[in-house]
Amino acid sequence: MKKAKILIVEDDPTTIEVISLRLQQEGYETEAYTLGEEALAAFDAGDFDLVILDIMLPDIDGISVCREMRRKSNVPIIMVTGRGERLDRVLGLEVGADDYVVKPFMSEELLARVRAHLRRVTEYATKAATERFVTAGPLQLDMHTHQVTRGEQGIDLTPTEFRLLLALVEAEGAVLSVPDLFQKVWSREDSNQTLIETHIYNLRRKIEDNASAPKYVLTIRDAGYRFNTEAD
Numbered sequence: 491m492k493k494a495k496i497l498i499v500e501d502d503p504t505t506i507e508v509i510s511l512r513l514q515q516e517g518y519e520t521e522a523y524t525l526g527e528e529a530l531a532a533f534d535a536g537d538f539d540l541v542i543l544d545i546m547l548p549d550i551d552g553i554s555v556c557r558e559m560r561r562k563s564n565v566p567i568i569m570v571t572g573r574g575e576r577l578d579r580v581l582g583l584e585v586g587a588d589d590y591v592v593k594p595f596m597s598e599e600l601l602a603r604v605r606a607h608l609r610r611v612t613e614y615a616t617k618a619a620t621e622r623f624v625t626a627g628p629l630q631l632d633m634h635t636h637q638v639t640r641g642e643q644g645i646d647l648t649p650t651e652f653r654l655l656l657a658l659v660e661a662e663g664a665v666l667s668v669p670d671l672f673q674k675v676w677s678r679e680d681s682n683q684t685l686i687e688t689h690i691y692n693l694r695r696k697i698e699d700n701a702s703a704p705k706y707v708l709t710i711r712d713a714g715y716r717f718n719t720e721a722d
Contacts, residue, residue, distance in 0.1 A: 493537040494608050495672040499529040499555060500570065501547050504694075509542065512597040513604065526550040533559055540607055542600070544570040545578045553581050560586030564636060564649045567608040568600070573676070583688045586648040589676065590685070606678040610653075613677070626659040627721050629706070631699065638697060650675065651693045658707060658717035667714035690715060 496513055498508050499526045510520045519534065523529040526547045533541070541559060547550035556567055569582040569590040579590050588607060591600055624631040630639045636652040638645040647655065657674040658666060672680040690709075694701040705721045 493517055495519040497538040499543045508597060512601060526555040530558055538565055540604060541565055541567045543567055545575060551630045553585055556582055556587050557585040566714045568603055577679045580688050584692055588650045606676055610677040631656060645696050650689055654689050654693055663716060665710045665713045665716045
């Protein structure tokens with residue numbers, strides 16, 4: 491069985507060593523770079539299953555690296571941010587990052603995120619192999635391309651936005667709490683409200699006529715979110 495190959499982009503050699511060693515102990519292959527440009531060149535040449543990407547890099551910022559990677563691939567991207575970098579965290583999610591961890595973090599926390607994202611990709615690929623299209627009112631979700639169409643209009647979503655929409659659609663109008671969504675979208679137990687709210691906001695900007703007055707993805711106060719199956 492092929493080992494998952496993980497790209498680490500981090501400017502601190504000590505952090506690279508710690509992360510690489512722990513991932514290798516779990517049986518993953520790793521490749522690490524301290525510069526964004528070098529990492530992008532490796533990304534183009536390699537076949538990576540997941541990326542761990544620091545926002546602060548000495549040449550180009552991690553946001554730009556993330557944007558370029560996402561333009562080319564649906565590979566899971568976990569961003570690493572400082573404790574005070576909330577704005578950068580949100581920007582990372584907006585340009586296509588799937589998740590983030592905040593420094594200082596325990597290696598076991600990062601490893602749990604890696605396992606969950608790799609497991610989720612495998613489960614999604616298995617499902618996509620048997621079911622190509624999912625329809626929700628006027629929206630059609632393509633499981634292969636992660637594209638949503640409404641009539642003749644194509645809507646490009648990030649992998650996480652697509653999985654989030656799919657989870658809501660498959661709930662068939664039922665309300666999903668934040669922990670429910672984490673289990674379905676990220677395959678882990680969590681309740682990171684900021685992460686959910688940011689992805690919901692980005693999703694609404696793309697599929698709603700008016701993100702401030704959504705008719706598809708509804709917020710149910712003190713409960714969670716649901717997809718309005720009656721919207722046209």
